[in-house]
Amino acid sequence: MIKVSNIVKTYNKGSVQAVNDISFEVKRGELFGLIGPDGAGKSSIFRILTTLLLADSGTATVNGFDVVNQFQSIRNCIGYMPGRFSLYQDLTIEENLEFFATVFDTTIEENYDLIRDIYVQIEPFKDRRAGKLSGGMKQKLALCCALIHKPEVLFLDEPTTGVDVVSRREFWEMLKKLKQQGLTIVVSTPYMDEASLCDRIALMQGGHILSIDTPQNIIASYQKTLYAVAAPNMYKVLTAMRSYEQTESCFAFGDCLHLTLKGDSTIDDVSKYITALNFTDVQIQEIVPDIEDCFIKLLKEN
Amino acid sequence: MEAVIKTEHLTKKFGTFVACSDLTFEVQKGEIFGFLGANGAGKTTAMRMLCGLSLPSSGQATIAGFDVYKQTEQIKKNIGYMSQKFSLYEDLTVAENIRFYAGIYGLSIRDIKDKTAELLDKLGMQAEAKKLVGQLPLGWKQKLAFSVSLAHSPKIVFLDEPTGGVDPVTRRQFWDLIYYAADAGVTVFVTTHYMDEAEYCNRVSIMVDGVIEALDSPKNLKQQYEAKTMEDVFYKLARKAKRAEI
Structure with a gap:
């Protein structure tokens, strides 16, 4: 057409x-x-x-x-x-x-x-x-x-x-x-x-x-494993995650943070890091990305 | 806690039409307050009253301690404002815009010089100081406009759909600036059509047909309305609106 x-x-x-x-x-x-x-x-x-x-x-x-x-x-x-x-x-x-x-x-x-x-x-x-x-x-x-x-x-x-x-x-x-x-x-x-x-x-x-x-x-073509991080004080956790050396990208996304990690780092590594900083009540889970995640990733690659 | 915006029964009528009815709420120092509502719900009218640009028909309000009836000039000196539609002069350079706004708000030449250096440094825009604002990408313009609105160190900044049309990465960088300002004690009063941004606010109010229908933290609102996201909360409340089409 x-x-x-x-x-x-x-x-x-x-x-x-x-x-x-x-x-x-x-x-x-x-x-x-x-x-x-x-x-x-x-x-x-x-x-x-x-x-x-x-x-x-x-x-x-x-x-x-x-x-x-x-x-x-x-x-x-x-x-x-x-x-x-x-x-x-x-x-x-x-x-x-x-x-x-x-x-x-x-x-x-x-x-x-x-x-x-x-x-x-x-x-x-x-x-x-x-x-x-x-x-x-x-x-x-x-x-x-x-x-x-x-x-x-x-x-x-x-x-x-x-x-x-x-x-x-x-x-x-x-x-x-x-x-x-x-x-x-x-x-x-x-x-x-x-x-x-x-x-x-x-x-x-x-x-x-x-x-x-x-x-x-x-x-489906989003290659990385994407995690959602939820915590009572989002901004503090966001700042902390950005200075974590295994963080590839971390940004606010509605009521949680969306996080991807470098190499073969896992949720457990993140949990250890977060706990060591005395953050409590932080929940991390794997999620399916949406179009906005894909767009952000494409923007960074270009 | 120190309330920097305080309204009681604030009402604005245009003839027989009640644009804002009986608004009673407080916003605390350093709070990020999301002011939501459908098109035509009365947000703009309310904001104009809070900025000292429109006299209420009845009710009371103080902004940074100043009365919205009698002390509108003091209010204007103590607030910052930016919107998607009006922000900066496109045919002035970045530095000229900063000088212009800071000058209007009465900063001394020395302070303007310091402020300009500070802003350019914070935004990483030193190389763009002599560029016309019209030549900057939209996202940069918006970040610059926000910083300029804070140049005279206001207690409250009003942001009217500040991130419209901006890409998702820049939108988040913009919110970093908001958090940074709030952390420094500036009260942020913001309207948006992006419901994910409503989640970034400490508290959110939702206006329907001139009335504040709901006001609480995003978490509590979602619980109260049994909704997964703020978009669902908004949808549940705003679809009841009757006058949206008037």
Whole structure:
């Protein structure tokens, strides 16, 4: 469905390398995630694939169409939700939706099925201007507008950034339903916990792809044994573990520390070290890493 | 224990809309206090009152011992503030930003010089002193912004989503700075959408529809709500919100 080959994009006369020789493919019907912090190159890739930005070099196709020569065909078959809210603030919910339907030569009624589940949640406020909506409602309206011409591919650039946990979960539920209707979805996010909700992901940093695979395979390729350390005074234990010579890496992770050890050191060695420092009530156990652990490890290796 | 933030029945209304209702809580010296809530729960309004930027409709509050009605200027001198959205001037250099902020807070030229050297040293950014802030990676900017917000040695620092969009390694380095500051006695009042960061706080409050629904240590909250993580605690409380969509 999407094929990206050796795309390079620089800004400021080449001084800023936003996308650095990136290649990947997205299959039809797949929910594909670009995961990475600000500055990873996610938005540049979105803008190149949605034909809003020209790459310096490399090629890309969407639904078989070239992003440079056949941009018109691409624009007809994709929906794009940019990172910044970009609907008309002084039009109402209904007017915005109608506008986007008209631009694509269709009507709200014709494709209502696709947006119904989302639209019913904002329909009670359809006469309210978009500029007066809450973040969660803006997000739903933007998604409706991106869907109203029944696109085959949906590009969502950081749809959940700055959104609270409840709205984030709702949003991913909506994506799951859209995927079931056969849509190909490319979504970007800085939240590592959302990665596991994608079919495949590309972990990105500084214009590079660090790893690309299913979340399960990325986790399976984590070579080290990972331990979780829990203690009453986490910060003191963290400081102590960082100065332990057998520590390879140790960082805070929610309510515990995540720890990897050098060579063939074991939990017993750690326990001895910790006990010698008079820490009590410290619990250490082996755990399965998650995507954030993998990302941190990849960042350190690069 | 010394309470540096103290509120009683603090309320803010906009016309008939009650943005914050009856907030009563204390934050102790050197505490890392997580201030959580769904979008629209009233966090920003509450923070503006605590920073002396917005007068309450009713109730009482003192910040670093100063009254939020009558002593807003003293409050501003005794607090630091940083947010993801507004932090530093992109077209000033690192050193110029430090000089600017420290100067605004009335530090002497000699103190500014010492402070600049100290900050650059602590952040390992000596080589970047003459670089424009706009050219720094986001993570560095955020760490610098945090350090600058502490340049005038405030008693309390307010951090409004300080780590948004930052990579996981830098996010943790940022929290090292928070721990370091708290250890030195600075009170840290922080909002975040990353629920793992809620776990790093000494105590956490969760606002729902203008009211503080829960306030305790992450450990106690998880026990009370029979949840495995703070994300689950938050979800259980915040999904009851009715006005999130207004």
